[in-house]
Amino acid sequence: MSVLVYTESEQGKFKKVAFEVASYAKAVADQLGTSVTAVAVNVEDTSALANYGVDKVLSVKNPVLDVFNAKVYADVIKQAADKESSQVVILSSSANSKYLAPLLAVHLNAGYASNVVALPSNTSPFTVKRTAFTNKAFEFMQINTAIKIIGLSNNSFGLVESSGNATSEAFSPSITESGIKVESVDKVTGKVAIADADIVVSGGRGLKGPENWGMIEELADVLGAATACSKPVSDMGWRPHGEHVGQTGKPVAANLYIAIGISGAIQHLAGINASKVKVVINIDPEAPFFKAADYGVVGDAFEVVPNLIEKLKAFKAQQ
Amino acid sequence: MKILVCISHVPDTTSKINFTDNDTKFDANGVQFVINPNDEFGLTRAMWFKEKQGANVTVVNVGGAETEPTLRKALAIGADAAIRVNTAATDGFSVAKQLANVVKEGGYDLVIAGRESIDYNGGMVPGMIAGLVDSNFVNNCIGLEIEGTTVKAVREIDGGKETLTTELPLVIGGQKGLVEESDLKIPNMRGIMMARQKPLTVVEPVEAIAETNATKFEKPAPKGAVKLVSADNLDELVNLLHNEAKVI
Ligand SMILES: Cc1cc2nc3c(=O)[nH]c(=O)nc-3n(C[C@H](O)[C@H](O)[C@H](O)COP(=O)(O)OP(=O)(O)OC[C@H]3O[C@@H](n4cnc5c(N)ncnc54)[C@H](O)[C@@H]3O)c2cc1C
């Protein structure tokens, strides 16, 4: 018996989220009085996992797995779970993990809770707290199957270091036929993805037009942030669809969300509310976003943002 | 091509969310229900396959009789037939099991579901259907073209997109991007009239045991008041973000 965690990587290196799910897995294993086994795919050096409480790493190396395929990956994780007799399997909320999780759930006959935001509130019956109604509420979900799958919400647990030793073991699962072929991957390079971002800078219709996004990108640059936008902004084609956040767009669970020229409609707030700290910059003191934010500046974005960029540059220079 | 579009019946996006029975049940009182937005994109894409490629489109919901107006709306938008599996939707797995049965019985080539429902946000039903009927699966689908049985699909990934090829039978978890917002169909008078003549079949559920259940709901803690910083004093904002919020 062990807690199994899938630690995601990109180009041979762990993603930050891998350390968050590992930290969480360690805490769950402590609750259950067991150990943590991680599955790592094509990662050159897995030793960093020991710093987050992993006891054993099943290191899979196979060039076929260089391209992500949900069915194949779900099958690899299933074989690891079988081998380890895992009771609990922990995944992140990345697009890839959310893609493979329901397939894995079917193959393991496991109940799956997505968007989990805290440690199990009870281990028997096994109960987790998750967001529902697009962040307008929390649900306590009881999982009744022998094996449980938890999809952890990004940035909800954080990184918890713990010293230890992780043994690494080569693991060679059989690779299934996938039925799906990846023809091309189109990733904007040099930009932070919303899902991976600690900070997100988001612009709304108050910015008047796509030509004014230079300052949004510069602010994001200074902060190492991802850029996002409200729905009308992507509907009008000012920004790509992939940047649309909210109830019908991407969810945002960043540490810091900065909304510029966004009114704060309920559908927008629902999607970004899981972010820890929210800052709003809006010319209208009555904008609903001020009710949902932690910090606010009433002012014209065209003055405030360039000014804020200067202040932040000065701040960063001192650090 | 036979298409099945899974329609989840959800509270309108502007709904206030409340609970009853000691916070164990969603309070549907006064709530307007709509087609789940992700399913609306899928349904509109299905209409395109119907108009351009002669596909036959059935919509399905697992739920009680109260969901029928939502299915009628889908018929008014242009679906050919509707099925309601007569059982309360309990958890994602049991819903997927009902839908997988409908898929098997009806021999559908393409199953269009949404990336997630905006009520319980499980994000699991389409993948579970695919797992249960053993067909190909594309999640976060933002582009779909089909020639014969060959499929070209585009999937949104973190920080970009991916183009895939696969074969029918296929299940997708669709979302915005599958069609443009401006192409979303609103039922017109003629559609509403025609929908009355279209079949809405009620089928009884197969046995499916829920794997999970909600024991309690909780609303987020009320938010403290916003701290306003003057536009002339942005040093203070930087200071607060660094020293108080500790996020930069
Ligand atoms: C079914 C459905 C789903 C939806 N899903 C989403 C979703 O997922 N995400 C989403 O974002 N929306 C969604 N919406 C749309 C939502 O209701 C709002 O219409 C939208 O969020 C408004 O975008 P906005 O704040 O950019 O624009 P507006 O509401 O037009 O607000 C612009 C803001 O900019 C401010 N402003 C103007 N000039 C300046 C200036 N110079 N400096 C600073 N501020 C300025 C104004 O005071 C105003 O508050 C959805 C709607 C529906 C019906």
Ligand SMILES: Nc1ncnc2c1ncn2[C@@H]1O[C@H](COP(=O)(O)O)[C@@H](O)[C@H]1O
């Ligand atoms: N009760 C239901 N009846 C029909 N389809 C459903 C039902 N619940 C979920 N779905 C479909 O599955 C998708 C994802 O739902 P979920 O896994 O609940 O987030 C929805 O967008 C629908 O297409």
